[in-house]
Amino acid sequence: MLHIFFVNFAPLKTAQAMIDKIEKLIVEINGLQASNVGEVESLRIKYLSKKGIINDLMADFRNVPADQKREVGQRLNTLKTIAQDKINSLKESAEAGNIAADKPDLTRTAYPIPLGTRHPLNIVKNEIISIFSRLGFVLADGPEVEDDWHVFSSMNFADDHPARDMQDTFFVEAHPDIILRTHTSSVQSRVMEVSKPPIRIICPGRVYRNEAISYRAHCFFHQVEALYVDKNVSFADLKQALLYFAQQMFGPDTKIRLRPSYFPFTEPSAEMDISCNICGGEGCAFCKHTGWVEILGCGMVDPNVLELCKIDSKEYTGYALGMGIERIANLKYQIKDLRLFSENDVRFLKTFEHANCAARRNRLSVLTIKSDQRPCEKA
Numbered sequence: 001m002l003h004i005f006f007v008n009f010a011p012l013k014t015a016q017a018m019i020d021k022i023e024k025l026i027v028e029i030n031g032l033q034a035s036n037v038g039e040v041e042s043l044r045i046k047y048l049s050k051k052g053i054i055n056d057l058m059a060d061f062r063n064v065p066a067d068q069k070r071e072v073g074q075r076l077n078t079l080k081t082i083a084q085d086k087i088n089s090l091k092e093s094a095e096a097g098n099i100a101a102d103k104p105d106l107t108r109t110a111y112p113i114p115l116g117t118r119h120p121l122n123i124v125k126n127e128i129i130s131i132f133s134r135l136g137f138v139l140a141d142g143p144e145v146e147d148d149w150h151v152f153s154s155m156n157f158a159d160d161h162p163a164r165d166m167q168d169t170f171f172v173e174a175h176p177d178i179i180l181r182t183h184t185s186s187v188q189s190r191v192m193e194v195s196k197p198p199i200r201i202i203c204p205g206r207v208y209r210n211e212a213i214s215y216r217a218h219c220f221f222h223q224v225e226a227l228y229v230d231k232n233v234s235f236a237d238l239k240q241a242l243l244y245f246a247q248q249m250f251g252p253d254t255k256i257r258l259r260p261s262y263f264p265f266t267e268p269s270a271e272m273d274i275s276c277n278i279c280g281g282e283g284c285a286f287c288k289h290t291g292w293v294e295i296l297g298c299g300m301v302d303p304n305v306l307e308l309c310k311i312d313s314k315e316y317t318g319y320a321l322g323m324g325i326e327r328i329a330n331l332k333y334q335i336k337d338l339r340l341f342s343e344n345d346v347r348f349l350k351t352f353e354h355a356n357c358a359a360r361r362n363r364l365s366v367l368t369i370k371s372d373q374r375p376c377e378k379a
Contacts, residue, residue, distance in 0.1 A: 015064045015065060015068045015072055018057060018060060018061070018064065018072055018075075018076075019071075019072060019075060021057070022057070022072075022075045022076065022078075022079050023075075025047075025053065025054075025079055025083075026078070026079055026082055029047065029079075029082055029083050029086050030082070030086065032086055032090065033090070034090045034093075034094055035094070036094050037091065037094045037095060039094070040087060040090045040091045040094050043087060043090065044087045047083045047087070048080075048083055048084065048087065054076075054079060054080055054083060057076060057079075058076065061073065061076060117349060117350070117352055117353050118352070119341075119349065119352075120329050120333060120335075120341065120349070120352045121222055121325050121326065121329060121341055123329075123352065124325050124328050124329045124332060125204050125222065125224065125325050127249065128202075128204070128224050128245075128249070128323075128325070128328065129202060129204060129224075131244075131245055131248045131249060132202045132226055132245070133202075134248075135200075135241060135244065136200050137200050137201060137202040137226055137228075138200065138201055138202070139201070139202060139203075139204070140187050140188075140191050140201040140202070140203050141187060141203070141205065142181075142184070142186055142187035142190050142203070142205070143181075143186075144180060144181055144205065144206060144207075144208070145172060145178060145179075145180060145181075146178070146179060146180075146181040146186045147176060147177065147178055147179075148176065148177035148178075148179065149189075150181075150186040150189045150190055151179060151181050151182060151183070151185070151186045153308070154186075154189040154193075154305065154308045154309060155185050155186075155189060155264060155265040155305060156264045156265050156302050156304045156305050156308070157264045157265075158264070161264065168182075168209060168210055169182055169208075169209065169210060170208050170209075170210055170219075180207075180208035181205075181207055181208065182207055182208065182209050183207055183223060183225065183322065184203040184204070184205045184207060184223045184224070184225045184322070185203075185225055185265060185320075185322070187201075187203040187205065187225070188201065188203060188225060188227045188320065189305075189309060191227070192227075192229065192305075192306070192309035192310075192311055193309050193310065196311075197229045197230050197231070197311060197316045197318075198228075198229065198230035198231075199227060199228070199229040199230070199318070200227070200228045200229075200230075201226070201227050202224060202225070202226045202227075203223075203224065203225045203226070203227070204222070204223070204224045204325070205222065205223065206220055206221070206222050206223075207220065207221060207222070207223050208220045209221075213339065214338075214339075215336065215337040215338060215339060216338060217338065218326075218338050218339065218341075218342065220342075221324055221325070221326050221338070222324065222325040222326060223322055223323065223324055223325065224322070224323055224325060225320065225321065225322035225323075226241075226320065226321050226322075227301070227318060227319075227320045228241075228318050228319055228320075229301065229306070229311065229316055229317070229318030230316065230317075230318065231315065231316055231317075232317065233300075233316075233317045233318050233319060234317070235268070235300055235319070237319065238298060238299075238300070238319035238321070239256075239258065241319075241321075242256055242258075242272055242296075242298065242321065243256055246272075246274050246295075249328065249332070250274060250277045250331070250332070251277065253275075253280075254274050254275055254277065255274065255275040255281065256272055256273065256274055256275075257272070257273050257292060258270040258271070258272055258273075258298075259271050259272075259273065261297060261299075263297060263299055264302070265299075265301065265302055265305050265320065266297075266298070266299025266300055266301060266302055266319075266320055267299065267300060267302045267303075268299055268300060269297065269298070269299035270297070270298055270299055271294055271296070271297050271298075272294070272295060272296050272297070272298055272321075273292040273293060273294045273295070274292070274293055274295055274331075275291060275292060275293075276290075276291055276292060276293050277293075277331060277332075278334065279291065286334075293331060295323055295327060295328060295331065296321055296322060296323035296327075297321065297322055297323075298319065298320065298321035298322070299319065299320065299321075300317065300318070300319050300320075301317065301318040301319060301320050306318070326338055326341055329341070333352070
């Protein structure tokens with residue numbers, strides 16, 4: 001009887017073919033190179049993705065005879081590990097190359113860096129300081145968080161004055177009252193307490209008031225106040241200083257007028273108007289067809305203020321004035337919305353590049369002024 005045996009050589013051939021293919025792939029993968037992250041990703045897709053070469057070998061692994069699965073499986077795992085390590089190594093090298101390419105060439109001439117500009121309020125503030133420095137005024141500064149005495153009591157404010165109410169002032173503490181200063185007059189008070197006349201100071205700074213924010217008002221803004229205390233200071237000295245300031249700030253043809261007013265810390269008090277620099281005093285919508293625009297308050301220092309600050313009011317007199325920097329900037333640059341000053345809109349700030357150039361020229365011209373050319377100097 002003839003017995004015929006069928007031997008299946010296909011699995012053996014398949015197993016050996018897989019081992020040969022795995023060895024070839026290991027050599028191929030070890031020789032891989034990539035110049036950028038995109039090429040690395042293409043290699044990852046080719047070898048390690050779900051439709052990649054190694055995943056296809058995993059699918060063929062099912063046809064390997066059971067007695068050879070262990071050997072072939074180990075070689076497959078080795079192949080996958082080598083491929084993953086190689087792809088990761090190529091990726092790190094490509095990313096490092098990109099970082100190196102992004103670094104500036106330190107041997108080259110420096111790249112041009114666009115310069116910023118000064119804020120319009122700083123431009124105006126510096127111009128005001130420059131004008132008054134030519135009159136002999138020096139800078140003085142003080143804290144923005146102040147006590148009631150220096151903000152109100154020493155400035156001759158009555159106990160029931162509306163400015164002391166919470167609806168007008170930001171209170172930090174009560175009893176004793178600690179507040180955010182509502183004007184820079186507190187700096188004048190501090191200087192007069194520790195200095196003897198003659199006193200000639202200018203006090204720029206930020207102040208706070210409990211106001212609803214709109215195009216014409218804000219809860220914080222900036223002031224510049226000036227104080228001059230000496231023997232025989234008169235209202236004529238004040239008027240001369242005001243006229244000089246107005247013509248230096250707005251032009252030599254600027255006219256001023258003083259209207260009676262009331263402030264607790266000055267007597268007599270006045271508000272100063274200038275001829276409208278837009279219509280030249282003929283009348284327009286900006287000046288409400290009056291030809292005049294109000295810019296500051298001023299007056300002779302009230303004797304009570306001098307006495308409260310321990311200065312003999314019978315021997316010394318003085319004048320004081322104060323203005324909002326935003327108000328001056330509005331007039332100088334015709335800005336209609338106060339909120340623009342605090343919004344940090346680069347488009348708005350770039351419009352003052354020409355003003356920065358003019359400010360630099362003004363500072364250079366100030367350096368050429370001789371001390372004997374200062375107006376309003378008392379003999």
